[in-house]
Structure formats: structure tokens, C-alpha cells
Amino acid sequence: MSLWSRIVNAARGDRLSREIDEEVQAHLEEAVVEGRDPVEASRAFGSVLRYREESRDVRLVAWLDSLRADAVFGWRQLMKRKVTSAAAILSLALAIGACTGAFRLIDALLLRPLPVADPQHLYVLTRQAFFDGRIQSFDGWAYPSFRLMRAAVKGQAELMAVSYAQRIDLTYKSDAEMEKAEVQYVSGWMFGAFGLRPAAGRLLTEDDDLKPHAHPYAVLSYDYWKRRFGQDPRAVGRTFRMGDDLYQIVGVGPAPFTGTETGTVTDVFVPATMHPGAVHDDWTWHRTLARLKPGVAVEPVRAKLNATSRAFEEERAKGFTGMSKQDIEAFLGQTLVMEPAAAGASSLQSDYHVSLIALGVLVALVLLIACANVANLMTAQAASRAREMALRVSIGAGRRRLVQLVLVESAILAFLAGALGGLFAWWSAPFVVRMINPLDNPARLSLPADWRVLGFGLALTLGVMLLFGLTPALRASAVKPASALKGGEDPHTRRGMMHALIAAQVAFCFLVLFVAGLFAATFDRLSHRPIGFSAERLLLLQTVAQRDEIPAFWDQAAEHLRTVPGVAAVALAGWPLLDGNDWDGLVSVNGAPPGPILAYFLAVSPGWVDTMKIPFIEGGDFRPPDTWPGVAIVNETFAKQFFKGESAIGQSFAKNGEPPCKIVGVVRDAPYRNVREAILPTVYVPIRRIDGHGVLQLMRGATFVVRTSRANPMALASILRREVPRARPEFRVSNVRTQAELVRAQTMRERLLAMLGLFFAGVALLLAGIGLYGVLDYSVLQRRREIGIRMAIGAQAGSIARLVTVEVFTMVLVGALAGLGLGMASVRYIEALLYQVKPADPAMLAVPMLTILAAALLAALPAVFHAVRIDPAAMLRSE
Amino acid sequence: MPKTDSLQGSIDLLVLKILSRRPQLHGYAIMSAIKDWSGDVLRAEEGSLYPALHRMEEAGWIRAEWILKDTGRRARIYELTGAGKKQLAAEESRWQAVTSAVNRVLRTV
Numbered sequence: 007m008s009l010w011s012r013i014v015n016a017a018r019g020d021r022l023s024r025e026i027d028e029e030v031q032a033h034l035e036e037a038v039v040e041g042r043d044p045v046e047a048s049r050a051f052g053s054v055l056r057y058r059e060e061s062r063d064v065r066l067v068a069w070l071d072s073l074r075a076d077a078v079f080g081w082r083q084l085m086k087r088k089v090t091s092a093a094a095i096l097s098l099a100l101a102i103g104a105c106t107g108a109f110r111l112i113d114a115l116l117l118r119p120l121p122v123a124d125p126q127h128l129y130v131l132t133r134q135a136f137f138d139g140r141i142q143s144f145d146g147w148a149y150p151s152f153r154l155m156r157a158a159v160k161g162q163a164e165l166m167a168v169s170y171a172q173r174i175d176l177t178y179k180s181d182a183e184m185e186k187a188e189v190q191y192v193s194g195w196m197f198g199a200f201g202l203r204p205a206a207g208r209l210l211t212e213d214d215d216l217k218p219h220a221h222p223y224a225v226l227s228y229d230y231w232k233r234r235f236g237q238d239p240r241a242v243g244r245t246f247r248m249g250d251d252l253y254q255i256v257g258v259g260p261a262p263f264t265g266t267e268t269g270t271v272t273d274v275f276v277p278a279t280m281h282p283g284a285v286h287d288d289w290t291w292h293r294t295l296a297r298l299k300p301g302v303a304v305e306p307v308r309a310k311l312n313a314t315s316r317a318f319e320e321e322r323a324k325g326f327t328g329m330s331k332q333d334i335e336a337f338l339g340q341t342l343v344m345e346p347a348a349a350g351a352s353s354l355q356s357d358y359h360v361s362l363i364a365l366g367v368l369v370a371l372v373l374l375i376a377c378a379n380v381a382n383l384m385t386a387q388a389a390s391r392a393r394e395m396a397l398r399v400s401i402g403a404g405r406r407r408l409v410q411l412v413l414v415e416s417a418i419l420a421f422l423a424g425a426l427g428g429l430f431a432w433w434s435a436p437f438v439v440r441m442i443n444p445l446d447n448p449a450r451l452s453l454p455a456d457w458r459v460l461g462f463g464l465a466l467t468l469g470v471m472l473l474f475g476l477t478p479a480l481r482a483s484a485v486k487p488a489s490a491l492k493g494g495e496d497p498h499t500r501r502g503m504m505h506a507l508i509a510a511q512v513a514f515c516f517l518v519l520f521v522a523g524l525f526a527a528t529f530d531r532l533s534h535r536p537i538g539f540s541a542e543r544l545l546l547l548q549t550v551a552q553r554d555e556i557p558a559f560w561d562q563a564a565e566h567l568r569t570v571p572g573v574a575a576v577a578l579a580g581w582p583l584l585d586g587n588d589w590d591g592l593v594s595v596n597g598a599p600p601g602p603i604l605a606y607f608l609a610v611s612p613g614w615v616d617t618m619k620i621p622f623i624e625g626g627d628f629r630p631p632d633t634w635p636g637v638a639i640v641n642e643t644f645a646k647q648f649f650k651g652e653s654a655i656g657q658s659f660a661k662n663g664e665p666p667c668k669i670v671g672v673v674r675d676a677p678y679r680n681v682r683e684a685i686l687p688t689v690y691v692p693i694r695r696i697d698g699h700g701v702l703q704l705m706r707g708a709t710f711v712v713r714t715s716r717a718n719p720m721a722l723a724s725i726l727r728r729e730v731p732r733a734r735p736e737f738r739v740s741n742v743r744t745q746a747e748l749v750r751a752q753t754m755r756e757r758l759l760a761m762l763g764l765f766f767a768g769v770a771l772l773l774a775g776i777g778l779y780g781v782l783d784y785s786v787l788q789r790r791r792e793i794g795i796r797m798a799i800g801a802q803a804g805s806i807a808r809l810v811t812v813e814v815f816t817m818v819l820v821g822a823l824a825g826l827g828l829g830m831a832s833v834r835y836i837e838a839l840l841y842q843v844k845p846a847d848p849a850m851l852a853v854p855m856l857t858i859l860a861a862a863l864l865a866a867l868p869a870v871f872h873a874v875r876i877d878p879a880a881m882l883r884s885e
Numbered sequence: 886m887p888k889t890d891s892l893q894g895s896i897d898l899l900v901l902k903i904l905s906r907r908p909q910l911h912g913y914a915i916m917s918a919i920k921d922w923s924g925d926v927l928r929a930e931e932g933s934l935y936p937a938l939h940r941m942e943e944a945g946w947i948r949a950e951w952i953l954k955d956t957g958r959r960a961r962i963y964e965l966t967g968a969g970k971k972q973l974a975a976e977e978s979r980w981q982a983v984t985s986a987v988n989r990v991l992r993t994v
Contacts, residue, residue, distance in 0.1 A: 026939075029935065029961045030932070032912075032959070035958065052930035052931065052932035057932040060935075061936045064943050065943060
């Protein structure tokens with residue numbers, strides 16, 4: 007018989023006992039058949055029970071058998087109290103699921119190493135400087151600087167240029183089939199340095215990345231190859247057009263590698279030197295990754311890179327004009343920092359890093375609250391089972407066996423909850439990722455449910471089990487049979503622990519409520535911030551031409567769109583407000599050197615201001631022939647900043663390095679790049695642009711801003727998409743969005759935090775309320791004799807109510823105060839996520855405090871009713 | 886002679902030996918065989934045979950099978966396995982070694 011059969015036998019112990027009994031029975035019958043006296047035979051046999059136990063122990067795994075017995079017993083105990091067990095399991099499942107879900111997200115975004123060789127040797131280079139009173143970090147680099155740095159640390163580290171992933175239009179056949187793909191410009195040697203092997207064709211090498219604009223080769227990611235080409239090997243060798251260049255696909259990357267931009271799945275890799283910025287000293291367009299050679303220390307490499315970068319910038323600063331010495335000093339004062347980038351480097355990481363960890367902490371707190379509840383439940387049950395335990399000890403059960411008995415019950419709870427929680431996590435993590443980006447560029451985070459997640463879930467479940475099960479188990483096993491069987495030990499010892507747990511629950515609950523309140527207030531402030539234009543009914547058609555076209559063609563297309571039924575107004579802009587693009591520069595007024603204040607610029611056509619419904623304060627719109635440089639419309643902040651109360655109309659200013667131009671209009675402020683930052687001076691300039699010789703510039707792309715007469719602008723999207731090429735066949739709409747979408751996207755993170763924060767605050771409050779109710783109810787049950795006696799000798803209902811609640815309410819207050827302390831201490835970690843919300847604001851503190859007190863009162867009512875309804879006569883008679 | 890102790894240490898050997906001569910015996914028959922062949926000298930509490938049988942079964946020396954007897958009742962019969970034959974040889978030689986050693990001591994003292 008193998009170990010397996012012993013395990014199987016343990017699972018069917020009853021059947022085993024029956025078999026052994028049958029064999030013994032056969033023995034005795036045989037004896038009778040032989041003519042022996044049945045009484046004599048059975049005496050000669052000895053103790054049937056003893057031999058049966060001996061045989062059983064031989065034929066099965068004894069500890070497994072006892073575990074099975076305990077599991078059956080534990081299950082029966084749980085089934086006896088279906089409602090409480092279900093509540094405990096559901097609350098734990100929700101909390102475990104939320105924690106596992108949060109872990110999945112944090113792991114996928116921040117922890118999981120890239121599928122490359124030795125990811126632990128990978129670093130990302132950033133520059134940090136002290137600007138605007140805080141440390142800011144910049145991860146963009148200029149390619150010429152990168153080349154110098156790479157040469158400087160050759161032999162110690164390999165540097166790689168990796169552009170931010172961009173959604174770029176490319177065409178495989180005709181321009182009619184333009185499509186978007188995530189394109190990343192990368193150093194050709196990156197694939198080799200990462201130890202990657204092609205799935206088809208070849209990967210880029212150093213030879214593909216030597217001279218600017220000389221190597222139009224591309225490698226597809228496996229994911230894109232599968233999606234776009236159905237893994238067709240003939241895709242290798244095909245060409246596509248991107249901008250003015252024809253690229254040839256030379257190969258496909260390995261399946262697991264989706265680029266270094268965690269949160270974006272790169273579709274197409276092209277050599278860094280193909281980027282138009284590769285030859286510019288002042289285009290910072292790529293990240294720099296460094297892969298240290300084995301055994302090389304970080305600091306010397308960092309120092310060398312820092313010196314090289316600084317030397318490059320010093321050289322460049324010599325060409326700066328119109329910047330004060332101070333500004334140049336500050337600019338050069340940046341230090342280069344190397345941060346580990348085993349998990350890749352992406353903007354999704356920097357945007358959601360703190361948010362995800364904050365959410366993780368919130369759900370962990372909810373889990374602790376749920377654990378405290380279940381621990382109290384188990385303690386109460388252990389108390390009511392004290393006699394049973396005492397009896398077990400008296401008839402010889404060992405302490406270990408008792409601990410096992412109670413722990414097995416906890417384990418059943420924990421594992422049921424863990425399984426349910428796993429389902430919840432399976433559903434919730436992708437749900438959150440979907441919420442992160444509802445626009446045309448959804449975050450794509452691979453969320454594998456592998457051993458890392460499974461291991462975390464299991465460890466969490468085990469940890470939870472020990473957390474809520476161990477103390478009650480140890481307490482149960484420490485029962486003193488003599489006193490327990492006599493009628494109960496001192497009940498106050500148990501209540502002490504329960505009260506401590508209540509205080510902890512309230513403290514955590516306060517913290518969750520407080521932080522959720524801050525998130526909700528932030529979202530509220532941001533979404534109610536006036537944006538200065540009307541985002542409703544605005545459709546944005548991002549349009550590109552096959553080649554540069556004269557502005558008249560663009561006007562012609564706009565004119566055509568105006569004739570489409572349902573269109574109220576059409577204007578052109580370089581890009582829409584709030585889509586993340588920007589064009590900025592320093593401004594000099596009346597011939598003075600430019601000040602230190604940055605201004606934003608946006609190219610727009612006549613009629614754009616009206617289409618956006620931005621009110622004019624002074625002056626008026628451009629006329630159709632107006633050009634830049636020449637005239638400009640500025641916002642209120644610009645006028646205040648540079649003309650201090652004087653009328654700005656007719657004044658002139660110049661963008662650094664450009665000829666001066668005259669202000670013809672002043673409009674109300676509207677946020678340019680995002681709604682969180684303070685409004686900067688903003689200049690709207692004519693989209694028709696002339697160069698130094700007065701020659702009108704051609705245009706490659708622009709966005710048609712269309713105001714529709716109906717409420718849902720998207721209803722016109724497909725019609726307008728068709729109408730643009732009908733107006734001018736060389737034009738293609740590459741992307742359609744609504745302005746309202748862009749506005750909503752601004753508060754995406756805040757909406758997510760507020761929504762999840764409030765949800766978990768609700769859960770925390772509910773759980774803490776249930777916990778409080780349970781403990782109060784239990785203490786009334788325990789003290790019913792005492793209460794009965796007090797009532798019998800004339801205590802009033804009020805004093806009884808006070809008696810049963812005073813201790814617990816002290817704990818609630820203690821907990822709330824502790825939570826307040828925790829909240830104030832933790833707030834600086836989430837400050838970056840808040841907007842115009844003061845954590846120390848009395849309202850921010852009072853709301854969670856009052857909510858908790860109200861919940862506590864509500865939770866206390868049933869127990870108080872229960873206590874004052876005790877009938878002393880009946881109570882004392884029953885004792 | 887105290888009957889409970891007389892089989893201590895030798896029951897495995899006896900059971901294996903008996904089953905090597907006469908396969909497919911049930912517990913009662915094995916016990917009777919021990920009693921008969923030892924001239925009623927070796928005996929123990931009859932029930933103690935069963936844990937020993939189950940232990941040997943667990944060790945893989947013997948295997949058991951339920952059969953239906955003529956009376957219509959089930960009986961559990963045992964027979965030697967390959968491992969059991971090897972074990973028997975080992976136990977026998979060990980027994981020989983021990984008894985001859987004990988005999989030598991008895992002779993010399």
C-alpha cells in the first residue's frame with residue numbers, strides 16, 4: 007500500500023473502519039464455526055477497539071485523518087451559523103480579492119521584470135533639479151548628448167536610447183488604408199544587449215543605427231505581428247510608409263517582449279537615428295536606459311555620465327540668448343540620477359505609481375478590518391465553546407490538537423474566502439486597467455495570472471488565516487477545564503482583546519474614510535474647475551495630408567465641412583486644447599529682453615475662438631489673411647502678466663527669436679495642456695505661417711474643430727471622416743475624438759481614485775459597523791446575568807445602556823484619534839495626488855469622524871435594545 | 886509461559902513463513918496455523934494478529950483481497966508478494982543468526 011492509498015484511506019476513514027470491523031467479525035464467526043464458545047473466542051481476541059485503532063493508524067496517514075475529522079467538524083460548525091459564516095467569508099473574500107487585484111496591478115506595472123537578460127542591471131537615466139520649490143525630474147534626452155554619454159561609459163555600461171511610444175499613422179498599401187501603430191524609436195543594439203532572439207527574420211543591430219536617417223528598417227513586436235498579420239512569415243520583407251519614409255520590415259521580436267514602456271505594447275520598433283530629432287541638440291525626445299556590465303558599480307558610471315551630460319549642456323548654454331544668468335545656472339544645476347528600471351520605464355508608471363500604492367494600502371487596511379471582524383467572531387465563538395473545549399481537554403485532547411481544531415475552522419473560512427477573492431481579483435484588475443484609459447489609446451498592461459499572483463494570493467490567505475485564527479485558537483487551547491466546566495472564567499480578559507481590535511478597526515476605518523474623502527474632494531474640485539470653453543458638442547478631427555499642402559487647401563476642406571448638415575461651426579487648430587501637446591516659449595514685450603515666464607502658443611484659424619465659445623474680453627478675431635508672426639490673440643493671464651492693467655490691444659510682443667507681433671484680441675483663460683496646472687500666459691496665433699522671407703508655409707497636419715448642432719457629436723464622426731477626403735483627396739482623418747472626452751481624460755486618475763476610494767470606504771465602514779455590532783452584542787450576552795441583577799436592584803435603562811456602551815465608545819474614540827494621527831502622518835505620501843485640498847481642513851477631518859460616530863451609534867442600537875429588554879426575573883431564574 | 890509476549894518479535898516471520906507454504910489464508914486460518922504448528926506453544930491475543938497483518942500489507946510484503954465464501958460472507962485473504970519472499974529470507978537468516986548466537990551463549994555459560 008502506497009502513501010497515496012494511505013492518503014486516500016484518510017479521506018474515507020469510515021469505510022476503513024467498517025472494513026476492519028468486518029474482518030474482525032469474520033474472525034469471530036470462524037471461531038464459532040470451529041466450535042468455540044463465542045464468549046471465549048471474543049475474550050481470546052482481546053480489545054476489538056484497540057486493534058481497530060492500531061490497524062487504522064497503520065493503514066492511513068494519522069495526522070491527515072485527524073485533519074479530516076477536524077475539517078468535517080469545522081465545516082459543521084460553520085454551517086451551523088450560516089449567516090455569520092457567509093458574512094465573514096464574503097467580507098474576507100472582498101478584501102482578499104481587492105488586495106490580490108491591487109497586487110496584480112502593482113506587480114504588472116512596477117515590479118515584474120522585463121523579459122530580457124539580467125533585468126536587474128537595467129537603469130533609467132533622469133535629470134533632477136530644484137524648480138518651483140520642489141525637486142522635479144526630467145527623463146527626456148537629446149540624441150547628440152546621448153551619443154557622448156554612451157561613448158563616455160563604453161566598457162562599463164551599454165546605453166540605449168528608447169523613445170516614448172507614440173501612436174503614429176502608417177500605411178502598408180495605399181494611403182486610403184492609413185492605420186495607427188505604437189511606434190518606438192530604439193537604439194539598434196538594444197535587442198542584442200537584451201539578449202533577445204527574433205521570432206522571424208532578424209532584429210535590429212548596431213549597424214542599423216549608425217547614421218541619421220539612413221536605415222529605414224523596422225522590427226515588429228510579436229503581439230503586433232499576430233494581431234496585424236496573423237503571424238504570416240511573409241510580413242518580413244514588406245514595407246510601410248511612415249511620414250515621408252518607406253520602412254522595410256526585417257523581422258519580428260520574441261513573443262514576451264513588448265517594449266520597455268510598461269503599460270504600452272509597442273507595435274513597431276525603428277532605429278533611433280531615424281527620428282527627426284536625432285540630429286538636434288535641443289530635442290529631448292527619448293529616454294536613456296543603461297545596462298551595467300556585471301560587477302560594475304553604479305556610482306562611478308553615474309558620475310561619469312553626469313559630467314558628460316553637464317559638459318554637453320554647458321556647451322549648449324553658450325548659445326542661449328535672452329536667458330538670465332540665474333536661469334542658466336539653475337538649468338545647469340541638474341544632476342543625473344540612475345534609477346533601477348528592471349520593470350521598464352513608462353509614463354504610466356510615473357503617473358500611477360503613487361496612486362496604485364495608495365489604493366493598495368487602502369485595500370490592505372480593509373483587509374485588516376475584515377480580519378479583525380473575523381478574529382472577534384472566532385473569539386466570541388471560542389468563548390461560547392469553552393465548555394466543549396474543556397471537555398475535550400478533560401478526556402485527553404492535547405493542546406496541539408485543540409489549536410488544530412480551531413485553526414482548521416479558520417482555514418476553511420480563509421480558503422473559501424481566498425477562492426472567492428481570487429475570482430474577484432481575476433475580474434477586478436482588468437476592470438481597473440480599462441478605467442485607466444478609455445480613449446483611443448488604451449493602456450495595455452499585460453496582467454498574467456501566474457505563479458506570482460497565485461503565490462501572493464495563497465500567502466495572503468494563509469497570513470489572513472493566522473492573523474484572525476491564531477489568537478482565538480491559542481486562547482481556546484489554553485482553556486482551564488476546572489474553571490470552564492464550573493461555569494465560566496473571567497469574561498473581561500476576552501473582551502479586552504476584542505476592544506483593542508475595535509479600536510484598531512476604527513483607526514483603520516478612519517484612515518480609509520479620510521483618504522477616500524481627500525480623493526473625492528480632489529476629483530470634485532478638478533471636475534468643477536471652470537475650463538473657460540464649452541466642451542460639449544465639439545468633435546475633433548485630427549487630419550494629415552499625404553504631403554505638405556498650402557493653407558488654402560485646408561481652408562477649402564473646412565469650408566466643405568461647414569456644408570455638412572448638423573455642423574454648426576468649423577475651425578482649424580494645430581491641435582486641440584488638453585490633448586497633451588504643447589508649444590511654448592519665452593516672451594519679450596516692447597523690445598525688452600524676454601522674461602523668465604513661459605507662455606504657451608497655439609496655432610488656430612479665424613473662427614476658432616468662437617467655435618470653442620471662449621468669450622472675448624477685448625478686441626476681436628483674426629481676419630482670414632492674418633499670418634504668424636504678425637498678429638496674435640492672448641488670454642487674460644497674458645494681458646495681466648505683461649501689461650498690468652493697461653489694455654493689451656495694439657500692444658506688441660515677440661516670441662523669443664521671432665519678429666514682433668501685434669495683439670488684436672484678449673480672451674478669457676482656458677487651460678491649455680492640463681487642468682491641474684495654473685493657467686499660463688497663452689498666445690493664440692494664426693495657423694497661416696510665414697517664414698523669414700514672407701513665404702507662406704505649407705501644412706502637413708492639423709485638427710478640424712467641429713461644433714455640431716446635435717448633442718452627441720460622435721453621431722457625425724463617420725460622416726465627417728468620409729467628407730474630409732471628399733473635400734481634398736490628399737487629406738485623411740487619422741483620429742476622431744470629442745473635446746468632452748479630452749476633458750474627462752484629464753480627471754481619469756482622480757475619478758478612479760475617488761471611485762475606488764469611496765467604494766472601499768463604504769466597505770470599511772460597513773465592516774467596522776458589523777464588527778462593533780458583533781462585539782457589543784456579545785458583551786451584552788456575556789453580561790446578561792450582571793445586567794439582570796442590576797435591573798433587579800433598580801438600575802434605569804439609561805444606566806444599563808451606558809454600562810454596555812461606555813467601554814466600546816471609549817475604544818471608538820481612541821481608535822478615531824489614532825486614525826486621525828495616522829491620517830495626518832500619511833498625508834504627505836499622497837500630496838501629489840491631491841488638488842486644492844487641504845488635508846488639515848476641519849471639514850476633511852470632521853466628515854469621516856462624524857460618519858464613524860454615526861455608524862457606531864447605529865451599530866450600538868440593537869445591543870442596547872437587547873440589554874434594556876432583558877427581563878431580570880426570567881434571566882435570574884434560568885441561571 | 887505468559888502467552889501475550891511469546892510472539893513478540895517473531896510474528897512477522899511466522900506469518901510470512903505460513904503464507905509462503907499456504908497462500909491465500911484469512912486471519913483466523915493464519916492464527917490457527919501458528920497455534921497448531923507450534924504445538925500450541927506460541928500464542929498471543931488473537932486480535933493482535935490484525936494490526937501486524939495490516940502493517941505488513943502496508944510494507945508491501947503481503948497483499949490482501951476480499952473473497953466471497955460459500956457461506957455468503959466476505960473474508961479477507963492474504964498472500965505473499967515478491968517483496969514478502971525477500972523479506973522472509975532476510976527474517977529467516979536473521980532468526981537463525983540470533984538463535985544460534987543465543988544457543989552459543991547458553992552452551993558456554
